[in-house]
Amino acid sequence: MFADYSMAELGAIFAMQGFAGLILFSVFVLMALGLAIIFGQMGVINMAHGEFMILGAYVTYIVSNIFAAYLPSLFGIYFFIAMFLAFIASGALGLFIEWAMIRHLYKRPLDTLLATWGLSLILQQIYRSVFGAREVGVSIPDWMMGSLPLTDLIEIPINGIFVMVLAVSISLAVYIMMFRSTWGRQVRAINQNRVMAGAVGINTEWTDRLTFGIGCGVAGVAGSAFTMIGSTGPTAGQLYIVDTFLVVVFGGAASLLGTIASAFSISQAQSIMEFFLSGSMAKVITLLVVVGILMIRPQGLFALKLRK
Amino acid sequence: MTLTNYMNRKELLGFLILAAVIFIVLPLALDTFRLNLFGKYLTYAFVAIGLALCWGAGGILSLGQGIFFGLGGYCMAMFLKLEASTPENTAIQSTPGIPDFMDWNQLTALPIWWQPFHSLAFTMLAVVMVPVVFAFIIGFAMFTRRVGGVYFAIITQAFAAILTILIIGQQGYTGGVNGITDLRTLLGWDIRTDEAKNILYFVNGALLFVVLLIAQFVRKSKLGRLLIAMRDQEDRVRFSGYNVANFKIFIFCLGAAFAGVGGAMFTLQVGFMSPTLVGIVPSIEMVIFCAVGGRLSILGAVYGALLVNLAKTTFSEGFPELWLLGLGGLFIAVVMAFPNGLAGLWSEKVEPLLNRLISKTQSAEAANPNKAPAE
């Protein structure tokens, strides 16, 4: 396969392929972080995660149209505002859903799965009624498209860099929130012992709601970012759901670090296999390997050993 | 030990009513087209019954029942496709005598693993055994390692995704995204005629009752009680000397076998099989059939499958744009307001009401001695 190429060319290709793997990694991290917060910390299965992402994407679409129409001079920076608003919109919807639905179901995790699946159907239909069945094209500021030529041979997509930077910053933000803020301490306290946490004066109800909201908000930001690399349509959220869940479960549900490690290993495996095999087979093999490992090690990559 | 241990009078009445609905009311009330539709809905009931056992009784939620439905359906479709692909029917192909999609994909000979499907006996065995073997592999790997609950649900869902991608990707062998279509005869008997559809409906109904009776037997056996015990206190069951994994594997395999039979009947009645029945979405819909009917009740599962599908057809004919809202709302309503589904509604609301009415009339009769005595 490589006989006809010079070393420089091969080096360049592998560098870019490594980069492609990193982009995929960032995409997985963005997809999975919100879910990891919700699933890992609250044990809630949010099957509507993809639809929360798409809400962020539609917010971005609306904001881009507003800027194009009224503030064309600021179009170059609209994306940041859009991401912020995406966070707010998805987060607010998340707060509402937690209040209306999820909080009644904490003792029945499998039922949250079904109820949120119902929610995802409803959201899809709402998107379809509001934005139409067709995909919408989100215009991206020029500076974010195109690529950065590092050498003659190596070109790095700018939106890839953007996604990577975003993934790192959001991971950091989540890390700081979880491990440095009062909220984070409360969430972890509740996760470990709900009754006790309530007894020492933590408002468990509000903390739960906020956790769910933040998880959904992060999904919204991810959806906003994905307008650069993917499609925005009523059913686009479904494309992400299986991958996302596998990343979280594979990482070990209780661990954010695990989520990141699992995103890394799955993305690298998939990206390398895609390079050497055909696309469909790469996907099947990746999924099979992940599921196979999960069968041998159901607790995922990272899991604390606990006294029962 | 008498039969009443396996079915009390109330349950017997429930079975008889369902039998009357399936074998008398529906055939009399509906034309062949609608009856065939109901036949299709009833094939989902096979899956829902399996789920009522696995999920309702055993607490094992599988989001991959579409896998087993699909495997059963594909086995049947392979047999029918081979029968439809006679050299005469496929004379225009480069290789006559093999299924058309194989010819389109440059296959020049029937793959070896298709060969046994020339035999109906083998196919009927495969319809049950292929899903069971799959379920056994998944169940063995997961349950002996004590994977359960949410993890099990997600991993089965991943399997459904994998199988769909595989079927679509290997289109030379599986018909790809189109599925296996244009099925015509079963041992020379044309399954597309109205008469055949009517007969298939009754065969389907009869098989459904066989499955229902098996399910009832299992539920009423000690194994049924063990499932409930496991759902509530898995450790206690273990320390009463049971190998919990084996029981879970068994019930999961049983559900898979039911689903396989349902899939085969689907293929026969609808006339094709396609990967859209294998994937994540149909698998979750099958769970909702069960949930709507009442996850604990096997009869409820049948009604759930019938009603949800009837609603789907009606709504999507009348208000197609609203259908998803309705279905989504149904999911949420069932989970939040009626966790025991229709069966729960019946036993919690309707039955007490009926009892009250009956006792009222009785007391009214008692209060009115002039009327004819009650007995």
Place this chain on the structure above:
Amino acid sequence: MSDKGKSTDSLGMSRRAMLAGSAALTASLFTPKGLKAADYPTSEVNTTGLAVTDDTVTVGILHSITGTMAISETGSVQAEKLAIEQINAQGGILGRKIEYVQEDGASDWPTFAEKAKKLLVNDKVASVMGCWTSASRKAVLPVFEQYNGFLYYPTFYEGLEESPNVIYTGQEATQQIIAGLDWVNKEKGAKSFYLLGSDYIWPRTSNKIARKHIENFMEGCKVVGEEYYPLGHTQFNSVINKIRLKKPDVIYAIVVGGSNVAFYKQLTAAGIDPAAEKPLVLTISVTEDEIRGIGGENIAGSYACMKYFQSLENENNLEFVKSFKEMWGDDIVIGDVTQAAYLGPWLWKAAVEKAGSFDVDKVREAQVGIELPTAPEGYVKVHENHHLWSKTRVGKALADGQYEVVFETADLVEPDPFPEGYQ
């Protein structure tokens, strides 16, 4: 209850606009023959119990308006409704107004089969305009053959089929592929091709025909890669790197749906600007409809091989685009399949009038050889294999989401659903 529409439509169309559009069309489409229903007694034109009354005839529209395929099929529904409106405005068929029953296939093949059966058995529709994916057509085909229905199928597809109960108004694979490949070879000097597709039958069959044509009929040309990704796949960076490694002259892309959007966005972002034509991007799966989702700036400079582009500058098309926009709004775009769907009701009308009957067997007989000089794509004719003779065109994508037509075949290309030498 079904969505029964008469000549008005509830979906926000201005009645006056529609009338104006139809009036304009009357001039260019068929000259109304002033056929009166009274001249065609129902008992004579309908001997098989179809839903034909003294002043109406019912047809079915069967597309997905929910689910993943709704994105693609919406345009076809709109086109079919437009054609029906216009036909009605001209006095209908044999003096009878067309009514339609619309059913939702819900992007689910069994549902398509179920609804097809409902249309034929319960509603007894005289013909059906519908289906989009091959899978849905394969699912309904046995139903149409069993109940002797008549389907107008609008999508360009892989061929390998010729049903007496279907008129294929889109192109089969060879009509779409061969001329385009020859053109890039001749005009652009392309010698090496990288074939890419979504993983299902149409891209695979099309690429098979493309490969055979490249290897057997195009001198010195070769295929340097062929690859398929699952439907809905959204990550193409690895394959883009592979393409870089192979340095093909042409990326031949048959990616569909949401994957399309991801593919072109990532291609541009990776520094492969289609406009630079290094490599050149040639597709048969991106119509104007898809570009809206992809974003014109991401695909500008790519080439698409179709039979119809919205920008075609013939009178028929100008009229068609005008009335389409009047009916469905100014920001609408019209893709290849939408136009093909628009042909369905017109072809059926012509056949019914030629046969003087709604009976499917007579319509089928009359249909072959029907010519439609008024089609937006230009003159078309029904081949005896039930496909259309039509031209193949190559368009270059512009940033505004339209195509600039850069090439069209001189003659109509003969449909060849079972091409010799390509199997």
Place this chain on the structure above:
Amino acid sequence: MPERFILSVEDLTVSFDGFKAVDHLSFYVEPNECRVIIGPNGAGKTTVLDLICGRTKATGGTVKFKGMNLLDMREDQIVHAGVGRKFQTPSVYEDLSVFENLELSYPKGHGVFGAIFFNQDQVVQDRIQEIAETIFLADQLDEKAAYLSHGQKQWLEIGMLLIQDPELLMLDEPVAGMSVAERKKTAELLNRIIQDRSVIVIEHDMGFVADIATRVTVLHRGEMLSEGSMDHVQNDPKVVEVYLGH
């Protein structure tokens, strides 16, 4: 192979992420002995029972029961070998009746197909009746376990163990949370059922311990602190230190 001890625990160790919950623990139980394990909270008492019955996997050491190495066996195999375990919180099947609770514990029909075709014959019914009388629940046989009082649930769980007829019975705080009257009845019940089998009991109630114990083992931070008769351990300065020293 004749052995002096029915249960030999040697060098048993388990660590959770570096924390040694049980640390090189050895003790031996003789046939028909009633061994009581005491110790302050977090001493590792419950963990020891978990290790013996296979609920927790040991990091090191051996547990031999009648010559079989329990650490290599699954929970159900350990049960079949003759070890019964009662949990600290009553764990009964709340959705099933008392009768069904006992039926499921009857040592027959433990395979999948055995369970499906399990026959409630007269022998089974008599045995259930007998056990129900022993545990004071003969009148509640058809009641759902969920409706029993806390003490009754504890008795039911003990009954579920009795019906298995284990050679080694392990009870984790059998009288915790009981009323005085219930406690007295339970002591009586336990005294009756420990007669012809070996028993390991975890208990805090010293009066109760003194009443039933043959020997007492005191655990502290996963290690053995003292072992011997009740008198012996009560006078052991190390034990006094641990219980009163802080």
